[in-house]
Amino acid sequence: MTGLGGEVIRTLLGAFAMALFPLVVVVFLIWEARKVIGRMQDRLGPTNAGTYAGPFALFQTVADGIKILTKELIIPTGADRGVFVAAPILVVTVAIAVWAVIPLGPTGLQVVDLDIGAFYVVAISALAPFSMIMAGWSSRNKYAEVGAFRAVSQIVGYEIPQVLALLIPVLLTGSLSLQDIIRAQDIAFIFVVPLAAFSFLIACVAEVGRLPFELAEADSEIVAGYFTEYSGMMFGAFYLGEFINNLTVSVIFSVLFLGGWRGPWVDQVPWLGAVWLMAKALLVFNVLVLFWAAMPRLRIDQVLAFNWKFMVPLGLVELVTVAIADKTMESLGVAQGWERSAGLLVANLVLGLAIVGVLSLVGREAKRRRSFRRPGVGAA
Amino acid sequence: MIHPFAVVGLFLVVSLIFGVAPIALAWLLSPKKLNPRKQQVYESGNPTFGETWIEFKPQYYLFGLAFLAFDVEAAFLFPWALAYNQLALYAVFEAAVFLGLLGVSLVFVWRKGWLEWM
Numbered sequence: 001m002t003g004l005g006g007e008v009i010r011t012l013l014g015a016f017a018m019a020l021f022p023l024v025v026v027v028f029l030i031w032e033a034r035k036v037i038g039r040m041q042d043r044l045g046p047t048n049a050g051t052y053a054g055p056f057a058l059f060q061t062v063a064d065g066i067k068i069l070t071k072e073l074i075i076p077t078g079a080d081r082g083v084f085v086a087a088p089i090l091v092v093t094v095a096i097a098v099w100a101v102i103p104l105g106p107t108g109l110q111v112v113d114l115d116i117g118a119f120y121v122v123a124i125s126a127l128a129p130f131s132m133i134m135a136g137w138s139s140r141n142k143y144a145e146v147g148a149f150r151a152v153s154q155i156v157g158y159e160i161p162q163v164l165a166l167l168i169p170v171l172l173t174g175s176l177s178l179q180d181i182i183r184a185q186d187i188a189f190i191f192v193v194p195l196a197a198f199s200f201l202i203a204c205v206a207e208v209g210r211l212p213f214e215l216a217e218a219d220s221e222i223v224a225g226y227f228t229e230y231s232g233m234m235f236g237a238f239y240l241g242e243f244i245n246n247l248t249v250s251v252i253f254s255v256l257f258l259g260g261w262r263g264p265w266v267d268q269v270p271w272l273g274a275v276w277l278m279a280k281a282l283l284v285f286n287v288l289v290l291f292w293a294a295m296p297r298l299r300i301d302q303v304l305a306f307n308w309k310f311m312v313p314l315g316l317v318e319l320v321t322v323a324i325a326d327k328t329m330e331s332l333g334v335a336q337g338w339e340r341s342a343g344l345l346v347a348n349l350v351l352g353l354a355i356v357g358v359l360s361l362v363g364r365e366a367k368r369r370r371s372f373r374r375p376g377v378g379a380a
Numbered sequence: 381m382i383h384p385f386a387v388v389g390l391f392l393v394v395s396l397i398f399g400v401a402p403i404a405l406a407w408l409l410s411p412k413k414l415n416p417r418k419q420q421v422y423e424s425g426n427p428t429f430g431e432t433w434i435e436f437k438p439q440y441y442l443f444g445l446a447f448l449a450f451d452v453e454a455a456f457l458f459p460w461a462l463a464y465n466q467l468a469l470y471a472v473f474e475a476a477v478f479l480g481l482l483g484v485s486l487v488f489v490w491r492k493g494w495l496e497w498m
């Protein structure tokens with residue numbers, strides 16, 4: 001087949017393969033996360049105790065998926081039916097739509113190398129809060145409503161430090177294309193602008209609602225948050241969407257700060273890029289899983305205060321510092337290569353030390369005020 | 381050669397299919413034995429009382445407003461970051477002033493006490 005028709009069909013096939021990719025990976029990531037969490041909590045995680053689900057119960061998630069298909073879909077009385085059904089569809093759609101621009105390898109292993117790739121990622125993931133407010137509001141359930149409010153205020157808030165941190169690789173590269181950003185990382189950006197990588201990671205954890213930012217669906221407080229009323233596959237869609245988002249932010253972090261598909265022998269064997277990218281993403285994903293296993297849940301006021309009083313100012317200061325330090329070095333004549341990277345690293349480290357200093361001063365002040373108010377309590 | 385955004389459009393359609401398919405399949409496969417008790421809103425087993433769709437804590441609205449200012453700013457910063465390599469030092473300082481103004485708005489919100497949980 002030739003001409004436009006053939007090309008459309010080829011693009012469609014590629015799109016199907018790419019959309020299927022996160023779904024398949026997530027099936028095993030859920031298994032892996034459950035195993036790790038189990039071990040962290042002195043349990044075994046999924047095993048073959050009752051039924052056989054493959055070696056090491058590897059296909060437990062597939063079995064769960066088949067089971068959940070046969071569960072009744074309940075729409076509560078008084079719910080806004082159309083919106084109620086649309087919300088889980090939107091969750092999965094948005095989670096997969098981001099993968100249009102994810103570069104799995106140097107050429108070919110990407111649906112489209114959009115020249116505004118990074119902007120597309122931000123724009124599409126900004127749709128996620130819509131599905132949450134739709135789910136929470138249409139359920140006509142008080143737990144769901146509280147969960148939706150929490151989720152939306154948290155996610156839109158953490159979008160700001162996320163975007164500010166994402167601007168820094170864009171600024172260093174001079175392009176919004178994810179391929180260009182990867183190609184510019186002769187030294188992975190995490191070693192050039194570690195503070196930006198740090199704030200991007202924290203913002204990502206908050207965006208996907210992983211512990212310690214899990215309070216939108218805090219099980220011990222508000223049942224399951226905004227998807228309290230969902231059952232069967234509609235619940236499964238939220239669960240799936242959440243895990244796809246976990247994978248997506250891990251991959252995007254790897255692309256922006258860990259050099260994406262770059263690694264040994266990629267020039268000879270392009271598909272190795274996908275292996276390197278997924279290895280890096282798995283590393284980041286497991287950091288999220290360890291957070292999940294190790295951290296307690298924060299309160300909503302703590303989460304929002306942390307964002308607006310720490311993350312947003314940090315993002316602003318970091319962006320200004322990097323921009324000015326880089327331009328100053330350029331006018332001094334060190335615009336290229338490792339000298340530029342080293343200069344930016346030094347600027348970042350100085351800024352990091354300054355932030356730690358300010359924080360410890362603020363903390364000491366708060367402690368002094370507390371002990372002044374209640375003598376004897378804060379003395380130790 | 382298809383236009384890149386046409387490809388994105390195709391991909392959006394494909395991801396919509398992936399969103400609809402599992403729920404449609406479950407709709408076909410799942411049992412449909414509804415009764416009023418099953419369809420009750422879940423509030424820990426008690427019948428729900430009062431209206432759910434009410435005016436809720438205004439604090440969230442204030443955070444939404446603050447977000448709006450910063451989100452518009454982010455949209456302005458994308459072209460600046462993109463053109464950064466061609467900019468002179470003074471243009472970078474101008475952007476710093478712009479960010480500083482937003483910092484001032486953040487300080488204003490902070491001093492106003494809107495960031496405190498009421």
